[in-house]
Amino acid sequence: MTAHTLADLASVPGVAPRDAATRDFVFNHTMLRVKDPVASLDFYTRVLGFTLVRKADFEQAKFSLFFLALVDDATVIPEDGDARREWLARQPGVLELTHNHGTESQDGPVYHDGNSDPRGFGHICVSVPDVRAACARFESLGVPFQKRLSDGSMKSIAFIKDPDGYWVEIIQPTPL
Amino acid sequence: MTAHTLADLASVPGVAPRDAATRDFVFNHTMLRVKDPVASLDFYTRVLGFTLVRKADFEQAKFSLFFLALVDDATVIPEDGDARREWLARQPGVLELTHNHGTESQDGPVYHDGNSDPRGFGHICVSVPDVRAACARFESLGVPFQKRLSDGSMKSIAFIKDPDGYWVEIIQPTPL
Numbered sequence: 001m002t003a004h005t006l007a008d009l010a011s012v013p014g015v016a017p018r019d020a021a022t023r024d025f026v027f028n029h030t031m032l033r034v035k036d037p038v039a040s041l042d043f044y045t046r047v048l049g050f051t052l053v054r055k056a057d058f059e060q061a062k063f064s065l066f067f068l069a070l071v072d073d074a075t076v077i078p079e080d081g082d083a084r085r086e087w088l089a090r091q092p093g094v095l096e097l098t099h100n101h102g103t104e105s106q107d108g109p110v111y112h113d114g115n116s117d118p119r120g121f122g123h124i125c126v127s128v129p130d131v132r133a134a135c136a137r138f139e140s141l142g143v144p145f146q147k148r149l150s151d152g153s154m155k156s157i158a159f160i161k162d163p164d165g166y167w168v169e170i171i172q173p174t175p176l
Numbered sequence: 177m178t179a180h181t182l183a184d185l186a187s188v189p190g191v192a193p194r195d196a197a198t199r200d201f202v203f204n205h206t207m208l209r210v211k212d213p214v215a216s217l218d219f220y221t222r223v224l225g226f227t228l229v230r231k232a233d234f235e236q237a238k239f240s241l242f243f244l245a246l247v248d249d250a251t252v253i254p255e256d257g258d259a260r261r262e263w264l265a266r267q268p269g270v271l272e273l274t275h276n277h278g279t280e281s282q283d284g285p286v287y288h289d290g291n292s293d294p295r296g297f298g299h300i301c302v303s304v305p306d307v308r309a310a311c312a313r314f315e316s317l318g319v320p321f322q323k324r325l326s327d328g329s330m331k332s333i334a335f336i337k338d339p340d341g342y343w344v345e346i347i348q349p350t351p352l
Contacts, residue, residue, distance in 0.1 A: 009228040014217030021313050022225025024305045027246045027269040030206040031298035041190030049198025052185040070203045089303045089349035093203040093268025112296040118288035121297030122207035127265045129200045173265035
């Protein structure tokens, strides 16, 4: 594995200098469809610490959207609905869950995790201050693992699975 | 569509109070597999303004990882490789692109966008200061649209497509 300087990275084929027209663009959210919002909200709030910031119900089209953010202690989420919606749209790292009404009563898995054919989407990743402590807590909570820290050759990375089977990578910023 | 207060949202079935053990958890990145990194890097840097912050090449396993962030003008990305990797792991809103070597020379699409059967992942979203100006620029750059602002009933939202066909929603935080 080679290290690359920022100058190296700026000359990787395909990489273009930033256009001023993209100023203040924010990678706001990632959307995943979920079978059962009760199970998914439990997982993302209780297990991973996300806060449900917005819910939108489309009764005629029979779906609901749930927007979740992993905020730090200092963050104050606006109470007012319009202000909160605007605040949410300016945040990076939001998770949008889409529930098509009725899927929760279907038998078995409803959605495809992207990691078997046909592949595409791979995973989301949550970084944590202490990956060993986080994994020990996930074990104690009975969270299923796709890859424990001890599995395979990459001992600093784990993958857990959300209720739909989507992979959630768990890393820590500092070396183990 | 109903508005929900923060108190309403805290009592949605499944939502749990935040466990202190999740303090400093960050929704760090979303990983998508891409057929041709040259095309994808061009799209995410030139069209959407991302910066390539890290590249990791696994020659034996025949894949490369590209980590991209949409940073604001004030952000200084660390030069030093280790410091940069740590910085990157603390950021929300990072995009990881995985290139399995050789896919770029296959005919036709290689990956599944998640929006036809089997469904799962839906899209990523970039919020922009002015969605009309952003969409006019995408048109001038020849970017394919999944949904123009004028299509359908939601006139404030557009979807463009990346080189693999993944949907990228474009919104602005303020009302149109």
